[in-house]
Amino acid sequence: xxxxxxxxxxxxxxDHLHRAFxxxxxxxxxxxxxxxxxxxxxxxxxxxxxxxxxxxxxLCPLNPRTLLPSxxxxxxxxxxxxxxxxxxxGGYEVGNSTGRVFRFNVPGLLSLNxxxxxxxxxxxxxxxxxxxxxFVDFMNTFMDQLDPAVPVST
Numbered sequence: 001x002x003x004x005x006x007x008x009x010x011x012x013x014x015d016h017l018h019r020a021f022x023x024x025x026x027x028x029x030x031x032x033x034x035x036x037x038x039x040x041x042x043x044x045x046x047x048x049x050x051x052x053x054x055x056x057x058x059l060c061p062l063n064p065r066t067l068l069p070s071x072x073x074x075x076x077x078x079x080x081x082x083x084x085x086x087x088x089x090g091g092y093e094v095g096n097s098t099g100r101v102f103r104f105n106v107p108g109l110l111s112l113n114x115x116x117x118x119x120x121x122x123x124x125x126x127x128x129x130x131x132x133x134x135f136v137d138f139m140n141t142f143m144d145q146l147d148p149a150v151p152v153s154t
Contacts (some may be wrong), residue, residue: 009124013112016067017047021060025049025071031058034135035126036104046104050138055145059102066115074100086145089123090141108132
């Protein structure tokens with residue numbers, strides 16, 4: 001079995017994440033995507049779509065072996081958010097008005113299973129350093145918009 005090179009494995013992982021997200025979200029093109037690991041809510045792997053206008057997160061839990069959705073995606077925006085916080089481990093906690101709480105981290109590098117035929121199976125590293133940094137910037141702005149004590153610059 002030949003191991004795919006780093007760049008093609010990273011591209012393959014990103015393609016799987018996009019397909020999982022795109023299958024559930026009709027206007028997927030307006031979201032940036034990151035992979036996240038979770039510890040509550042739907043603990044485990046998820047792909048998170050985020051956009052600045054209108055500010056919104058879409059959390060799509062994934063089966064870590066197949067990289068396919070494991071449950072319906074959850075949208076969180078200013079109409080249904082109950083809280084958002086930076087937690088002590090550097091991750092985030094997001095809750096919505098139905099009582100769902102998600103705690104997750106968005107690492108720059110993440111080892112994921114590569115689903116597929118025998119020639120492509122195994123694990124590979126997802127390189128999302130730039131996307132993870134963009135997500136941190138988004139979350140900082142999102143939290144500031146939701147906190148009435150913080151003046152929002154226009």
